[in-house]
Amino acid sequence: MDAIVQDRPPKFQETKGFQPGPLGTHITVRGLNKSFAGQPLYQDFELNIPKGKITCVFGPNGCGKSTLINMIAGLIPLDSGLVLFDGKTLKQTRIGYVFQNYRDALFPWMKSRSNIAYPLKLAGYDKAAQEARVNELTETFGISFDLDRYPYELSGGQQQLVSIMRALAPHPEVLFLDEPFSALDYEMTLTIRDTLQRIFMNTGLTMVVVSHDLEEAVYLADEILLLTKRPTRVAELVPFETERPRDAQTLASEYFVQTKMRSLEIFQREVRR
Ligand SMILES: Nc1ncnc2c1ncn2[C@@H]1O[C@H](COP(=O)(O)OP(=O)(O)OP(=O)(O)O)[C@@H](O)[C@H]1O
Ligand SMILES: [Mg+2]
Numbered sequence: 402m403d404a405i406v407q408d409r410p411p412k413f414q415e416t417k418g419f420q421p422g423p424l425g426t427h428i429t430v431r432g433l434n435k436s437f438a439g440q441p442l443y444q445d446f447e448l449n450i451p452k453g454k455i456t457c458v459f460g461p462n463g464c465g466k467s468t469l470i471n472m473i474a475g476l477i478p479l480d481s482g483l484v485l486f487d488g489k490t491l492k493q494t495r496i497g498y499v500f501q502n503y504r505d506a507l508f509p510w511m512k513s514r515s516n517i518a519y520p521l522k523l524a525g526y527d528k529a530a531q532e533a534r535v536n537e538l539t540e541t542f543g544i545s546f547d548l549d550r551y552p553y554e555l556s557g558g559q560q561q562l563v564s565i566m567r568a569l570a571p572h573p574e575v576l577f578l579d580e581p582f583s584a585l586d587y588e589m590t591l592t593i594r595d596t597l598q599r600i601f602m603n604t605g606l607t608m609v610v611v612s613h614d615l616e617e618a619v620y621l622a623d624e625i626l627l628l629t630k631r632p633t634r635v636a637e638l639v640p641f642e643t644e645r646p647r648d649a650q651t652l653a654s655e656y657f658v659q660t661k662m663r664s665l666e667i668f669q670r671e672v673r674r
Contacts, residue, residue, distance in 0.1 A: 419483070422449030427607045428473060428575065433482030435465075435472060441632045442468060443482075448626075448635060452487070455601060455608040457618035459664065460628030460636070461672050466611045469633075470577045473609070474498050486575065494575065497568030501580040503560040507552040507567075514548040517567045524571050538566045541603070542596060558589030565593070569600065575607045583613065594621065595646070602645050615668070619661045620647055627664060629671045636671045639664050 422429045428450035435443040442465045450456050458466045471477045473484050475491045476498070486494040497520075500506040507516050517538065518531040526534065539548065542562060552560050561581060568576055578597075582590040598621065601608055612618040618625055619641055627636040641660045643651065651657050 420447075421488075425451050425453075427452030427487055428609075429483075429485050430473065431483045431485075433472070433484070434480045435468065435482075436480060444632045446482070446633065446635075450607065450609060450626075451624060452607050453605045454623035455610060455621050456624045456626050457622035458609065458611045458626045458628065459613075459615060459618045459668065460633070461630050461668070464628045464630055465633045466628065467579050469628075470579060470609055470611055474577045495571055495573045497571070497573035497576045499561075499564050499568045499576070499578040499581050501583055503557065503564045503584065504552075506564050507560060509552055512549050512551055513555065513563045516552065516563055517548070517570055520567060520571045534570055535566075538570060541600065542566060556589075558585050558593065561585060561589075561593060562596070565597070569604075572604075573606060575609065578608065578610045580611050580613060582617065590617075595648075597621070598646055615661060615664055616652070619657060619664060620651060625660070625664050627667050627671070630674065637667050639667070 419431060420429075426449040428448070430446060430448040430450075433443050433446040433448075434441070435446075458469065460466055468477065472479050474496055484491065486496075507513075508519065511519065514535055517535050518526075521531045521534055535548070538544075542565075544562065544566075546555065546559050548563075552563065555563065561584070565578075565581070581597075582593060585593065594617065597608075610618070610621060612621075622641050625639040625641060627639060628634070629636045639660060641657070643654070643656055
């Protein structure tokens with residue numbers, strides 16, 4: 402219970418002028434500025450990402466979806482601004498990141514098993530603990546291919562599964578995924594999407610997923626974060642509060658169709674602006 406009440410620890414109130422998010426906020430972005438080549442991408446950008454929910458990020462091409470999650474995940478620097486996770490800094494937070502391009506993301510010289518164990522090794526797990534965690538993930542994911550193979554010996558979908566297992570290995574509090582399905586075929590997309598949903602239901606971690614497919618975004622999301630063209634603002638946060646697991650029935654539901662339509666209207670309004 403304590404963890405739930407923790408979203409505004411004293412540190413927050415002590416940070417001068419800091420506006421905490423509403424109850425249930427996990428990630429707060431405040432006063433974020435980022436320019437590339439003198440051209441502003443984000444100006445005084447503010448955002449609250451809810452805890453234990455899936456937020457899907459959708460917006461026009463080049464509006465800065467990847468840049469946003471990369472800045473929050475600490476992969477690229479902010480020009481200025483503050484990002485906190487339950488009031489903690491990034492350094493105090495365990496995060497996982499799944500890249501769009503699994504081919505470049507996995508270490509080619511390591512067997513799949515070692516790729517998955519790598520963050521555990523960094524975190525100081527001993528050999529036995531690394532092995533136990535990899536086995537646990539193998540079971541959770543229902544992996545039937547051989548993890549003693551090198552990434553290049555696996556199909557694209559299998560490689561992306563290995564990437565996701567690696568990201569989840571150290572029990573992250575937040576999992577970022579940048580277009581995790583875009584290089585996969587349809588069948589694999591469906592499988593991995595539902596695997597992610599199952600893992601989300603079992604762990605309740607916070608997930609931030611960038612998607613260029615609105616149907617996929619709504620299907621997975623508790624909240625769709627719609628962004629404008631640059632300089633990028635939040636166009637709207639559209640909730641999609643329906644039970645899980647979601648399935649083919651969800652896609653046919655009136656609520657789904659309406660949410661997708663509403664999101665599309667906002668998107669089109671912003672693209673034409
Ligand atoms: N390192 C960089 N140097 C200069 N400009 C950059 C750099 N990284 C991103 N940009 C620019 O910032 C903008 C946002 O890029 P970003 O990749 O975050 O967008 P995106 O919304 O993820 O795009 P896409 O829909 O193509 O995935 C783009 O105009 C891009 O050209
Ligand atoms: Mg991108």
